[in-house]
Every structure is written in C-alpha cells, then in structure tokens.
Amino acid sequence: MMKQTDKNWCDNTRKNTVNLAYWTGAWVLTMALVSFGPKFLWNENIPLTIIAILVNLAIGIGVIFANKRHLNSLDELQRKIQLEAMSLALGVAVIFGLSYSMLDVTNLISYDAEISHLVILIGLTYLAGTIIGNMRYR
Amino acid sequence: MKNRIKVLRAEMDLTQAQLAAKLEVSRQTVNAIEKGKFDPSLPLAFKLSHLFGKTIEEIFQNEI
Numbered sequence: 479m480m481k482q483t484d485k486n487w488c489d490n491t492r493k494n495t496v497n498l499a500y501w502t503g504a505w506v507l508t509m510a511l512v513s514f515g516p517k518f519l520w521n522e523n524i525p526l527t528i529i530a531i532l533v534n535l536a537i538g539i540g541v542i543f544a545n546k547r548h549l550n551s552l553d554e555l556q557r558k559i560q561l562e563a564m565s566l567a568l569g570v571a572v573i574f575g576l577s578y579s580m581l582d583v584t585n586l587i588s589y590d591a592e593i594s595h596l597v598i599l600i601g602l603t604y605l606a607g608t609i610i611g612n613m614r615y616r
Numbered sequence: 617m618k619n620r621i622k623v624l625r626a627e628m629d630l631t632q633a634q635l636a637a638k639l640e641v642s643r644q645t646v647n648a649i650e651k652g653k654f655d656p657s658l659p660l661a662f663k664l665s666h667l668f669g670k671t672i673e674e675i676f677q678n679e680i
Contacts, residue, residue, distance in 0.1 A: 488637070554645070554657050555645040555654050556642060612644070614653070615644060615648040615653055616644065616647070616648075
C-alpha cells in the first residue's frame with residue numbers, strides 16, 4: 479500500500495510538471511499566432527485576430543490553473559524554492575519595471591519601454607531564483 | 617536544527633531516495649533536512665517520527 483502511494487506521489491508530480499509544460503507550450507504557440515498571424519496568415523482579418531486572442535487568453539487561463547496544480551503537487555522544500563524565486567521575480571518586476579517606465583516617461587531613453595522587456599526580465603529572474611534555490615538546498 | 621535522520625536511516629538500511637519515497641517528498645528534500653539546511657514542517661516531522669518509531673525530540677535537537 480505504501481509503495482503504491484509513493485509511486486502515486488512521484489507519478490502525480492511528474493504528470494503535473496509535464497502537463498504544465500504542455501499548457502505553456504500551447505500558450506507560447508498561440509502567442510506567436512496572435513503576433514504573426516494577422517500579418518502573415520490571415521491578412522489583418524479582424525474577426526480571426528479576435529478569435530486568436532481569445533484562444534490565447536483561454537489557454538493562458540489554463541496555464542494559470544496548470545501552474546497552480548503543479549505547485550500543489552510539489553513537496554514543501556520545492557514549494558519554498560518556488561516561493562523565494564517568485565518573490566524575487568515579483569520584487570524585480572515592480573522595482574525595475576517602474577524605474578524602466580520612469581526612464582521612458584521622462585524621455586531619458588530614446589525608445590519606448592516595452593512590456594516584453596519586463597516579461598523577459600521577470601522570466602530570467604525567476605529562472606535565476608529557481609537555479610540559486612536548488613543549488614542552495616542541494 | 618540538528619537531527620539524527622542520517623543515523624536512523626542507516627539503521628533501517630534505507631537510501632535517501634527510499635526514505636524520500638516513503639515520506640512522499642523529493643530526495644533533495646531528505647538531503648536538505650539531513651544536512652540541517654531545511655527544517656521540515658510539523659506534519660513531515662510527525663511522518664519521520666512515525667516511520668522511525670521515535671519521538672520528534674529524539675530525532676530533532678534544537679541548536680540554541
């Protein structure tokens with residue numbers, strides 16, 4: 479009985495991780511579809527663009543729930559590592575995001591402050607936080 | 617927090633991976649607890665206590 483439970487926990491964690499990867503991959507694909515589809519696939523057709531955005535949004539909501547299921551399937555140390563990485567990413571996003579925005583508002587930078595730059599920064603910070611956390615508790 | 621998990625695990629002839637499987641946590645978590653890098657939650661401490669047949673105080677010692 480104990481063996482079956484052990485196997486279930488590992489299988490469940492693995493299943494939720496793979497599930498999150500699928501949802502994230504699908505979301506990235508639909509994001510690419512929304513970004514490039516209007517110009518290269520359907521010649522700026524507005525209804526098709528709206529449908530693509532709605533599909534992207536729906537899959538994005540799926541990513542949120544898949545991420546929640548993934549976090550719930552982790553053990554307490556893994557959750558702590560994720561929490562620390564997320565708090566670092568959130569802090570960096572707010573502090574650096576607002577400073578970056580101020581640079582744009584005050585015209586200290588010649589280009590527009592793009593949200594995509596902030597998303598990349600959040601992603602990289604989260605990745606670094608996860609790697610550092612895993613190394614710390616190795 | 618110091619603990620005797622490594623000794624108790626060896627007495628039961630369990631690897632870290634086997635202990636982790638019984639506790640339903642990752643091997644990394646067992647390793648971090650053994651090395652004193654991570655203090656387990658009370659439910660996990662009770663699981664260890666039940667598994668080793670010892671009280672929590674017999675497994676964990678406060679370093680204060």
